[in-house]
Amino acid sequence: MANKRLDYLDNIRWITVTLVVVYHIIYLFNNSGVISNINVKGIPVMDSFLIFVYPWFMCLLFVIAGISSRYSLEKRADKEFIKDRIQRILVPSLLGIFIYGWISSLITSQYVDMFAGNGDMIPGIIKYLIYCLAGIGPLWFCHVLFIGSLLIILIRKADKKDRLTEVCRKIKLPVLFAMVFLVWGSSFILNTPLITVYRFGIYLLMMLLGYYVFSNQELMIKLEKISIPLTIISVVIGILYVVTYYGQNFADNNVLSDLFTNIYLWIGILSILGIGSKFLNFKNRFTQYMTENNFNFYILHYVVVLSLGYFIVTYLNLLFMINYILILLGTIIILPLLIEIVKRIPIVRYMVLGIKK
Template sequence: MRKHYIDNIRTLGILLLFPFHTCRIFNSFETFYVVGKPNSICDTFILLTCEWFMPLLFTIAGISASIALSKRSTKQFIKERFFKLLIPFIFGVILTVPIQTFFAEKQHNGYAGSYLEQYTLFFTKITDLSGYKGGLTPAHLWFLLFLFIISLMALPLILGCNKFNINISDKQFSLYTILPLFIFNFILSVFEIGGQSFGKYLSFYLLGYFILSTNNAIKLLENKRLLLTTLGVLFSVIRIGIFNIIYYQNASFTVTFLSSAFNHLTTWVIILAILGLGKHYLDFTNNILNYFAKASFPIYFFHQTLLVAIGYYILNVVNNSLMQFSIIMLLTFIASVITYEIMRQFHITRFMFGIKK
């Protein structure tokens, strides 16, 4: 039976990216492809969400993989990952990401050349891979590449557990056994690729597959949803305070280490709370939710490229920051849905961007 709350949490996670990436245009502590006047409200929103929403998507991916592998063969699963993740990643880096760096070059470097000239620059200018000021980057599509690699890396472990009949679906969980699992994320987080913690995302995928896909774990989270939500809110407030101390002062190694551990605990608690709340309040569907359950992945694919392009022009023609934020976010959402509707009409674009018919 389809788990509608998983679809709905994924959809809400994708939709969260519209205010999040719009806030990135106006944040004060890290640059972006296009930048506006820094805003403390945007800073706060980013700090409240940045640590957990991508781990949430990898956790959901792990849960979804558990469902998929119960219905598909290993070969079918690999084929699906190839066409849904790797192929869109390749076409995205070639066709859509250079649009973002074109506006980044114009914003940060005063670039006055043509888009085609910048297209050559995109593949030859090697920087830190963020691409915020131009140069080669996977941009937000790093998520597709990481998820593809993680999906394949996790398969031997999954198949090995199946071969030796290692099954924890009947295990009874409590908060005393499930909360300490954040240590798994904390330890693996040291493995980074291109500035992203590959090990952390791998750990969330595995925890999603082996633990959070089980009925007993989800039942626990649903029963403890209010406690977990309270802890998540409290820990988030404390985390912002710790960030301000570390960011603006020279913190010792011990303080930084303990802060990192607390960040991982907070992220884990928030994810558990969201799953518990989702199971209790979002385990249903309707026409709108069903539409976005299918559209959320392509919308994720297109949204940031559209946001950067729209943001560049809105920042130049609108002066009020609140109006800039509102118009950029709204137009990006509308443009993303329209782009999805157009691209899903043609077989070739469905293939290129991983869109289901």
């Protein structure tokens, strides 16, 4: 039974990471007022995809991470778990800021004067550090993920008899659906000001729910049984959500803290976990490859997407739909090649991908 869960969870994870890649291709040229590294507007209707996936796809990754943490801690000690997280998540996400994070800021500087006209007066090393810190990009996910891992260990230490797990094992479907109000409440707390990227409240809650609630196989079986009608409801709500927020800044904190947003993201996550359990319980060479490389794809995809996007829209005068297609095809070709090259370079593979051997 454990293998069954791991197969569909792995598939949900890499499929979601694929959605993140597609999201960023379209996001670069969004017309919704969401801040992007490239100040070029694309096809407005493409924003519909962004609005449809944005409320739930990162929350879903944290839920999956929480479930996976439960399985991992069943096989290893707390110290070994944290050591693994330091190597595979923290190190590459911190060093990545300084190895390739500057590229994002350098491209941004082609559209925005980041130094208010004083760039010539700032020493190169200072400009480099500013570029790096402004180029964290998608690596924020890894930072919150590591903090969530530490939080799980702290709660395990405090709750040595694991009473919280016993309580969560008693949760039934009506209570699970009602937890949307808990999710909604978490959307108001521990958010970074101005640009809402580090949403610690809701993301840490999602990881804890993954660990304590969604790791309950009996509950997942019940979700699986209602997964088809639940998915239909989720898609309908998603369409209504897109219609409601089309043309607005869908990443604005006021939108993210709206009850409608949180109802949609919660129903969406429940339906994906249920439908995934029902139909994604399989493994083949392709899914195994995607599973083994999903983290690598995540941390390196944006620099590839952004670089391709900049060069294509700057130096090629094409129909914009072709721009999207070229960036997607280029990413499909370049990203796996880049990962395989990095994997084969000692030290660099550890610094960038967290791989020792």
